[in-house]
Amino acid sequence: MPSANQTPENQARDLIDQKLYQAGWDIQDKNAIDFNASLGIAVREYQTDAGFVDYALFVDRKPVGIIEAKRDEEGHRLTVVEEQSREYADSKLKHINNQPLPFIYESTGKLTRFTDRRDPKPRSRLVFSFHRPETFQEWLTQPKSLRDRLFDISELDPSKLRNCQVTAINNLEQSFRRNLPRALVQMATGSGKTFTAITAIYRLLKFADAKRVLFLVDTKNLGEQAEQEFMSFVPNDDNRKFTELYNVQRLSSNYLAKDAQVCISTIQRLYSILKGEPLDEAAEETNPNEMVQPRQPVPVVYNPRVPIEFFDFIVIDECHRSIYNIWQQVLDYFDAFLIGLTATPDIRTFGFFNENVVSEYTHEQAVMDGVNVGYEIYTIETEITKNGSRLIAQEFIEKREKLTREKRWTQIDEDITYTGSQLDRDIVNPSQIRQIIRTFRDKLPEIFPHRQEVPKTLIFAKDDSHADDIINMVREEFNEGNDFCKKVTYKAKEDPKSVLAQFRNNYNPRIAVTVDMIATGTDVRPLECLIFMRDVKSRNYYEQMKGRGTRTLNHDELIKVSGSAPSAKTHFVIIDAVGVEKSVKTDSRPLESKRSVPLKDLMMGIMMGATDTDAYTSLAGRLARLERQVTSEEAQKVQELTQGATLGDIAKALLNTCDSDVIANTAERDYQTKNPTPEQLESTQENLSRQVSSLFTGQLIEYLDKVRQVHEQYIDTHNLDRVIYAGWNQEQQTQNETLITDFKAFIEANKDEITALRILYNLPYQQRPVTYRMVKEVLDILKKDRPHLAPLRVWQAYEQVEQVNSQPINELTALVALIRRVIGLDETLTPHENRVNRAFQAWIFHKQAGASVKFNEEQMQWLRAMKEHIISSFALEREDLDYAPFDSMGGLGKLYQLFGDEMEAIIEELNTALVV
Structure with missing residues (x-):
């Protein structure tokens, strides 16, 4: 290591030497060159015809590059010396008739810039350290550099890709060709970010001959999901799956396979690999944003x-x-292009990716394109949720242990006043939970008209104890069994992956309750309802949670799990039971106030290397309190898990890392000096932090979290709750009115262009009826140009605005009824089949009003069958009579036998009277 007595130049050289050694280079003086010593040789002060270069780099005896060394204080001027570096690289080395050298570094030892002169437009970039000799040897066997090969990527085949995916991939590849180091892909949840990324990765491996790509996630769950998507991906230009073409490794240990072209890893695991330390698997179940963040990582x-x-x-x-914070180091370490994927970037995200946004595809755009479905908001507000309540002194109150659910009665000494935000943590009010669930049950016909089963519903709970209370209440209020409602959390006794698969693919469970496990990144396409029974303060996190409902699903797939669904999934409903829509949101999860950080997250952060003083002192205080509450059996278990340390010992060790006197005394002892230097004090504090963090393991954290949950909460059965509002919120009403206005504008704008609209607008003068093909033409144009105006979605808007309670048979019949309502043929929204039935009755009455026509029962059977055909197909044509159900009734011949020469007139009259 450099010494404080050295000159700045020598300090820089020592740091450079150290980094070269680490990267596999042998460093030699110009008068003692031995090419047999190593594949890579760095020769100091090598003479060139432009002067002495600080380091000349040789690989397998051949010169490949140079290093221009500068003092540390000149780090900000490294780009200034690039011209000098280039002159050395272009010069002839003494004794060698070399070509210009391709690799150039400028370095202070702490800051290093690198230029690959084989690139199309060579541009220096910051690198963490020096590249290995083997890397240069491999690079030089290739005719082009990676950045040059990026221009060889073929034109993208847009088939099987959405427009937003085509745009993202094309713009991303253009960003690569511009040699921009960071790029951000912003795509709405449900629009296929992962598929887009895998397509781009496939093209980089195939056409640019990329050696290895890292797919970085922040939870184990997302890593497993990404692995499944790689395994199922089949490119447009090859019938084989991705994993048949390239090796994909999902890291579950610290072993990195060198023959893997794609590695999938959590950022936590990669951080532990770089540090050379093992990782407890529990650290991969929580995303790093939820952990305590260190001040000095x-x-x-x-x-x-x-x-x-x-x-x-x-x-x-x-x-x-x-x-x-701590995790950015993983990204800064690698000399690689960085591609970010997110649906919800914030200001920091844009800044990190140098404002290079190659795709901006919002949820609103996705809804407009029919890639996502939109949502509607239904509010359930109860008195206790809004205002809280009070328990009166001297009353006997039930208390319950969170974990075991064991209950006991106690008499409270003083009044306990609680707010809505304290519900389900300190105090549980069963009536409040019951009123929300009961109102949801009773309002289902209003929220999801004409559904026979409960739509797939996800409820967000505050914690596992709250989730258990909700599950029990749901089963009771819906009078259903265990399969109807289940918990999907990491702590669920039943395998959460199995429950999640059931929720996706089976009829039951109809309702799932979760805390965080499927709040982000997990797809459940049949999901049609989200109930928020917990508030969310993070704007991004809330958007991610809402994103669980945005996935589209066609009718055939939806009815597999929700048989009474009338159509494809057109929207989802958010039921706001806690005011989550109105609460103030921040750009990120608030982690500064350690009082609000869960105990588990504090421990996880410190296990992962956090050195935040507030985190250490906060955790020390909580563990000290917990020590006074635990039983002797629990205390003994803690000592088993820590190899002898008590909770008090851990608390003391945590405080010692923040105590300047303890740090000074320890440094004096370890370094045997009365006046430790600042570097020695810093090193001592790091050692103390490392020692205490090593006490925390995933097993200990899980156990202490369970012990914490054993502690009791009050059960308030004295104060009964009541619903003070249940209905669509005002913003939803405005959205519905806007949707109706947009639909009217579309119909008006196309009244002269689309045949069906032209006929309907010109009634009663036009006698030609509207046919199935004409209505299908309108629907196809809507789907292509205005997908957000899906007929069933507009129908739901009308239902809420005009208080209509009816259900169309399908999209086409809904569309006809909507068009008639818009152009004024019907005063209220009237289902097509209702109108046809009434028109049929009127036609029959009119035909039989005179004595000349009386239909017998067999004729009426045929007329009713013809009417049912017109309801679904809008018109009856002669050839239709050869198919079901008419073929089994005798077909065209039987119809002629029944009506004779009047047959043609009957068909025409029915088409005209019933359709238009």
């Missing part, structure tokens, strides 16, 4: 097992929450 150092050039590209999933 434990730095990543060079790891020869994973050199900086190990990955050419890094794709960061959910990048809005996993690229900051």
